[in-house]
Amino acid sequence: MTASDSISSRINIVIPLFNDWQAVSLLLERIRSVVAAPIVQRMAFLIVDDCSVTDYETLPTGIGQSLSILRLYRNVGHQKAIALGLSYLADQADPQTTIVMDSDGEDRPEDIERLIQQSVREPGRIVFAHRAKRHESLVFRTSYEIYKRIFQLLTGKVITFGNFSLVPAGLLRKLAHVSSIWNNYPGGVIRSRLPYTAVPLERGRRLAGESKMNFVSLVLHGLSAVSVLIDTTAVRLVLFCALMIGASVIGIGVVMYMKLFTNASVPGWASYLVASFLIVILQAFLISLLLVFMVLAYRTQVQFIPARQYRDFVERVETIY
Structure with a gap:
């Protein structure tokens, strides 16, 4: 039995995106070239367009089973876009294994198989990519280390991972009903007490464009993670x-x-x-x-449940192929 045999027949790939159309095109091409063909053939891509101010000129076709774009009415931010994408897929008749990855290529396509292999070894757990090596500037890496230490001090939890993850089919609907993922996806998983694990993976380099994560964005991201465990x-x-x-x-x-x-x-x-x-x-x-x-x-206070209220943010679903 190969790593992909114990995964559902379709593998959904959720990609939150804001204006990174060039990067996501390169990402899809790279997935086609570096991921094993039997796994690529099972993939169904869902790009969550976070109300981008630009649009794609062209997107690659013929990669995996399908490519769709979930268009949002307004910009909600990276974490909320992930929650909306997961909730949309959880609302389908037959939830499937779902992988969350960024559009810029820093979540390396070649590591998808590593996530799948870890899920085979530890079935029934959400698998996160633990960042063993990063390529950002020294200031950013230092700020990120400070954030992790403060997070541990304030919450008693250790967070060493980001959004790049695999959600087993059996946990997708449960995760979509966790209100905390609306503010911070990894923090919401920690709070939910759903079983999770992490595998050490190297962070890749951006394929195109410039990163939108600066010091202010990092602080806001850190505060949102802490707020989940308020x-x-x-x-x-x-x-x-x-x-x-x-x-x-x-x-x-x-x-x-x-x-x-x-x-x-x-x-x-x-x-x-x-x-x-x-x-x-x-x-x-x-x-x-x-x-x-x-x-x-x-x-x-009444909690926001993404699985119940995601439709309020979805303008339409655009099918590319």
């Missing part, structure tokens, strides 16, 4: 505030002891330190109160 983050921050309050109370006790029972004295120092500690206590208390109300509001 309840866990809030609890950790409340515990930190409690530690600050405890430390401040101890500090006040030490200051009063030194003031009343020792000969150490500097004019005004005791009142200054006590006032500083009281300010820390007040701020920590107010922050904790705000975080509690945020979590309560988050838990009571």
Whole structure:
């Protein structure tokens, strides 16, 4: 049995795209040239056009079973475009194995087989590509490492992967009903508690055009990932505030002891330190109160379920072949 034999008869490829028509054309051609023919023959491509301001001049044909474009009414961003693409496919009569990959070629087509092989070894799990090696600038790589450390500190979870992934057919509809993937796809999978694994893969280089991910975009992406686990983050921050309050109370006790029972004295120092500690206590208390109300509001608000509401964003489905 080959790696592809235990995968569904069709393999959907979801590709979110914003203006990267040249890159996606090169990506499709590269898939045809580097992926094994039996696997390519099972592929059905779905490009999620995130309301691009430009359109394609021509797209390759004859690659896989089909190529369709899911046109959106408005620009919703990369993560939401993925959620809409997955929800559209989950709504089909017979959900199939689905692979999510970027349009720029940084998710290497030759690694598709690695994802499939890992899915064969660990069936029933979403398989992510863990980035073992990246080719971005030093500043970007450093910023990304800082983001991963902050994410772990705030959520207690380790995130070492992006969007490049394989979703087994049996989990596609379950994933489409996870509201958190609307804000951040990998973070939503972590929160959903659906089984997942990761395989180390090298990140490729952009095939055409320039990357739209800059420092601001990275910060927004990081915040969206943390927001998916806001309840866990809030609890950790409340515990930190409690530690600050405890430390401040101890500090006040030490200051009063030194003031009343020792000969150490500097004019005004005791009142200054006590006032500083009281300010820390007040701020920590107010922050904790705000975080509690945020979590309560988050838990009571109506959740957006992509599988139920994706049609509101879809203008039409355009079939190329």
